[in-house]
Amino acid sequence: MKKVTVIGSGVMGHGIAQRVAQVKVPVVLFDINEESLVKAKSLIESNLTMQVNEQLLGEQEKEEALAFLNMSTDLEASVQGSELVIEAISEKLELKHGLYRSLESLVPKETVIASNTSTFSMKELTEGAAHPERFVVTHFFNPAQFVPLVEVVKGAQTTEHVVNETMSFMKQIGKSPILLNKDIPGFVANRLQAALVREAFYLLEEGVADARSIDLAVTDGPGFRWGFAGPLETADFGGLDIWKSVVENLAPTLSENTKVPDFIQTAIDEGNLGTKTTEGIYSYSSDIIQDRLVERDQYLMHLGKLKQST
Numbered sequence: 001m002k003k004v005t006v007i008g009s010g011v012m013g014h015g016i017a018q019r020v021a022q023v024k025v026p027v028v029l030f031d032i033n034e035e036s037l038v039k040a041k042s043l044i045e046s047n048l049t050m051q052v053n054e055q056l057l058g059e060q061e062k063e064e065a066l067a068f069l070n071m072s073t074d075l076e077a078s079v080q081g082s083e084l085v086i087e088a089i090s091e092k093l094e095l096k097h098g099l100y101r102s103l104e105s106l107v108p109k110e111t112v113i114a115s116n117t118s119t120f121s122m123k124e125l126t127e128g129a130a131h132p133e134r135f136v137v138t139h140f141f142n143p144a145q146f147v148p149l150v151e152v153v154k155g156a157q158t159t160e161h162v163v164n165e166t167m168s169f170m171k172q173i174g175k176s177p178i179l180l181n182k183d184i185p186g187f188v189a190n191r192l193q194a195a196l197v198r199e200a201f202y203l204l205e206e207g208v209a210d211a212r213s214i215d216l217a218v219t220d221g222p223g224f225r226w227g228f229a230g231p232l233e234t235a236d237f238g239g240l241d242i243w244k245s246v247v248e249n250l251a252p253t254l255s256e257n258t259k260v261p262d263f264i265q266t267a268i269d270e271g272n273l274g275t276k277t278t279e280g281i282y283s284y285s286s287d288i289i290q291d292r293l294v295e296r297d298q299y300l301m302h303l304g305k306l307k308q309s310t
């Protein structure tokens, strides 16, 4: 890619732009909100500094990455000459459609437009598009600068060329892209996560164990293994006959809730949203939240390095 534009410099956009800059591809991070761009620049600088401090990046590489990154509030200039535009704006369909209409009037039909949407199908995203064949979903995971997975979803009209270019660019920026064969709500990873979170809420509601223990059952149990082998390979390692019994014996006892349990709804009604408000399933002080985020990023950086080396 000669140039990439990332639109929306919030939680996801800044991390995506950082990855592109780190492989020395010129990238413009565009936002309608100047303050968001200022915050994004500062976050990218501190993310890169953290990588330097952890000896995962040289000081010169950090400076080079920053030199490949530009911030802008001018859409036309931002997309000029871009071969790929990655949209990471708020999850509102009418906003995304409005942006796509502007983009399609500014870029040639060969420019690939990728959306980081978490919930909209390709059918919904491409409604009214002049060139639906150049649209694709690239669903990154937070923090996008460190988590390798990107889910790539094609629409009925997306060309093979667009899919191949997208998959190959995701690899170039150090990601592990997976291509979905079907356009399904939640794609793959969020469906798997939702199944697990539903059961975790249920176990907590039933008082089977406390929150810390339920979390530990994942981070130091199956989750500890999942960085190496996913659930399907784990089933092969355990034996499909064993897993047949596990599923058949346990499935009837698992949560089938289609709504969150009352204690989650009550917390929301009381304004307790988790780290956003300091009270959630756990209680947090604001310095603990910051420390936990730094700790998380350091952990993910080293996990990424470990996975690359194996």
Ligand SMILES: NC(=O)c1ccc[n+]([C@@H]2O[C@H](COP(=O)([O-])OP(=O)(O)OC[C@H]3O[C@@H](n4cnc5c(N)ncnc54)[C@H](O)[C@@H]3O)[C@@H](O)[C@H]2O)c1
Residues within 6 Å of the ligand: 007, 008, 009, 010, 011, 012, 013, 030, 031, 032, 033, 036, 087, 088, 089, 090, 091, 095, 099, 116, 117, 118, 119, 139, 140, 141, 142
């Ligand atoms: N936060 C996550 O964990 C996560 C994970 C995966 C995917 N996503 C998806 O990524 C997208 C962005 O999410 P986020 O969490 O980064 O949102 P965010 O609210 O942190 O950032 C959105 C940014 O988009 C900007 N924006 C809004 N309208 C715009 C427009 N028309 N043109 C340019 N900029 C505009 C806002 O100013 C803001 O800076 C959403 O589609 C979301 O569903 C989020």
